[in-house]
Amino acid sequence: MDAVSTFPPDRTTALERLQAFVPRAGRDYAAGRNFDHGPGRHESVSGLSPYLRCRLITEEEVLRAVLGQHSASAAEKFIQEVYWRTYWKGWLELRPGVWDQYQRALRSRLDEMQTQSGLRDRWEAACKGETDIDCFNAWAQELVTTGYLHNHARMWFASIWIFTLGLPWEPGADFFLRHLLDGDPASNTLGWRWVAGIQTPGKTYLARTSNISKFTEGRFHPKWQLAGEAPARAGPPVPDPLPLPGPVRPDPALRTGLLMHEDDLSPGYAFAGCDAVARAVLAPQTGFTPLTPAPHIAGFRSAASLDAQTRHMPAADDCSDVLRDAEALMIWAQKEGLSQIVTPFAPVGPVADQLRRFAAHEGAPRVVTMMRATDRAAWPLATRGFFAFRKNIPDLLSALT
Numbered sequence: 001m002d003a004v005s006t007f008p009p010d011r012t013t014a015l016e017r018l019q020a021f022v023p024r025a026g027r028d029y030a031a032g033r034n035f036d037h038g039p040g041r042h043e044s045v046s047g048l049s050p051y052l053r054c055r056l057i058t059e060e061e062v063l064r065a066v067l068g069q070h071s072a073s074a075a076e077k078f079i080q081e082v083y084w085r086t087y088w089k090g091w092l093e094l095r096p097g098v099w100d101q102y103q104r105a106l107r108s109r110l111d112e113m114q115t116q117s118g119l120r121d122r123w124e125a126a127c128k129g130e131t132d133i134d135c136f137n138a139w140a141q142e143l144v145t146t147g148y149l150h151n152h153a154r155m156w157f158a159s160i161w162i163f164t165l166g167l168p169w170e171p172g173a174d175f176f177l178r179h180l181l182d183g184d185p186a187s188n189t190l191g192w193r194w195v196a197g198i199q200t201p202g203k204t205y206l207a208r209t210s211n212i213s214k215f216t217e218g219r220f221h222p223k224w225q226l227a228g229e230a231p232a233r234a235g236p237p238v239p240d241p242l243p244l245p246g247p248v249r250p251d252p253a254l255r256t257g258l259l260m261h262e263d264d265l266s267p268g269y270a271f272a273g274c275d276a277v278a279r280a281v282l283a284p285q286t287g288f289t290p291l292t293p294a295p296h297i298a299g300f301r302s303a304a305s306l307d308a309q310t311r312h313m314p315a316a317d318d319c320s321d322v323l324r325d326a327e328a329l330m331i332w333a334q335k336e337g338l339s340q341i342v343t344p345f346a347p348v349g350p351v352a353d354q355l356r357r358f359a360a361h362e363g364a365p366r367v368v369t370m371m372r373a374t375d376r377a378a379w380p381l382a383t384r385g386f387f388a389f390r391k392n393i394p395d396l397l398s399a400l401t
């Protein structure tokens with residue numbers, strides 16, 4: 001099965017998967033979530049991440065559905081995992097410079113690969129799944145083929161990449177982003193930083209043979225093959241948290257265009273009440289890597305956008321241009337005579353970069369990026385570690401209901 005048939009890119013599938021998973025979101029999830037049963041057998045987790053990544057369904061919908069069948073304490077573990085996503089998004093949003101640091105370091109590491117053939121050979125072998133470590137090779141191949149890896153496999157893979165293969169973490173994070181359907185600037189960069197011991201300074205994640213053997217139910221047992229220690233990698237200083245941008249509102253007097261993008265394919269909350277003269281979609285962005293991403297990423301996100309258009313941009317007269325970048329957006333805005341563009345908020349990443357470039361054009365219309373109330377409530381709380389953040393979960397949940 002390829003990636004897009006494993007994860008059909010439409011909301012109906014996402015809702016069906018949610019419905020099928022909800023009965024298992026309570027104590028079953030807590031007991032089974034760490035087991036990686038192998039490709040096509042990830043029944044102990046939800047498999048919702050590609051849909052949540054583009055918000056073809058939202059965190060709020062998932063939490064409401066789970067709380068409809070379980071108490072918050074029975075589903076505590078699952079709820080916490082969903083809030084890990086929110087926490088990482090908030091943490092990076094408050095410190096956008098960490099994404100820039102990662103991108104700069106990645107480019108330097110890739111340049112080093114060009115001049116150091118030993119390093120390049122190890123990197124290529126890791127990406128092709130041609131190392132001496134069977135489990136690592138199997139996960140590399142699963143990722144490349146299906147666009148997904150179980151959370152525990154992501155942790156093991158990243159740990160082996162850094163501490164056993166001795167590769168720099170940034171090209172590993174890039175390998176994930178080039179193949180994961182759920183590839184996300186926040187969860188991925190900060191997940192790799194966490195394994196490397198940069199995110200929680202000094203605390204690393206070491207993949208152990210016994211743990212891999214137990215949680216793959218004996219499919220893998222990489223005895224004597226893994227590093228025995230995981231010394232923390234160094235990282236640049238983390239910038240102080242910045243405030244989130246304040247709330248903005250569309251001006252109803254202005255000639256308005258609506259713009260949908262891959263970071264939020266449920267834009268009803270942003271578009272509600274806007275009297276628009278034109279609608280457009282920003283094409284899937286590739287600016288998260290200097291290399292070539294797997295075609296299934298654009299395949300998934302384009303099809304998911306098309307699916308979302310059927311709900312949020314009815315096939316009428318004026319819709320819907322698919323625009324590649326800031327320059328194409330400018331041409332569209334001028335053609336339509338727009339003085340305002342309303343769009344869902346784009347968190348740190350390539351869509352936000354593209355919108356910033358657009359806004360910097362001379363004569364660009366006003367860009368109104370609408371942030372969800374749930375993000376506005378939760379993201380500013382990501383000032384410290386997850387354990388401080390999670391104390392807020394009961395209040396965040398009661399604000400949902």
Ligand SMILES: Cc1cc2nc3c(=O)[nH]c(=O)nc-3n(C[C@H](O)[C@H](O)[C@H](O)COP(=O)(O)OP(=O)(O)OC[C@H]3O[C@@H](n4cnc5c(N)ncnc54)[C@H](O)[C@@H]3O)c2cc1C
Nearest residue numbers: 045046047048049081082084085151182183184187188191
């Ligand atoms: C090195 C590394 C890189 C990662 N890169 C990404 C990434 O690019 N995109 C991404 O969405 N997740 C990433 N994760 C987190 C996690 O592995 C995936 O979210 C999860 O495996 C998705 O599978 P699922 O939907 O079946 O998860 P479930 O266990 O069913 O969890 C439900 C939802 O909660 C969220 N979630 C669960 N665990 C985490 C977590 N540890 N961090 C953040 N959110 C979580 C996801 O949105 C997920 O869909 C990464 C983890 C590691 C260790």
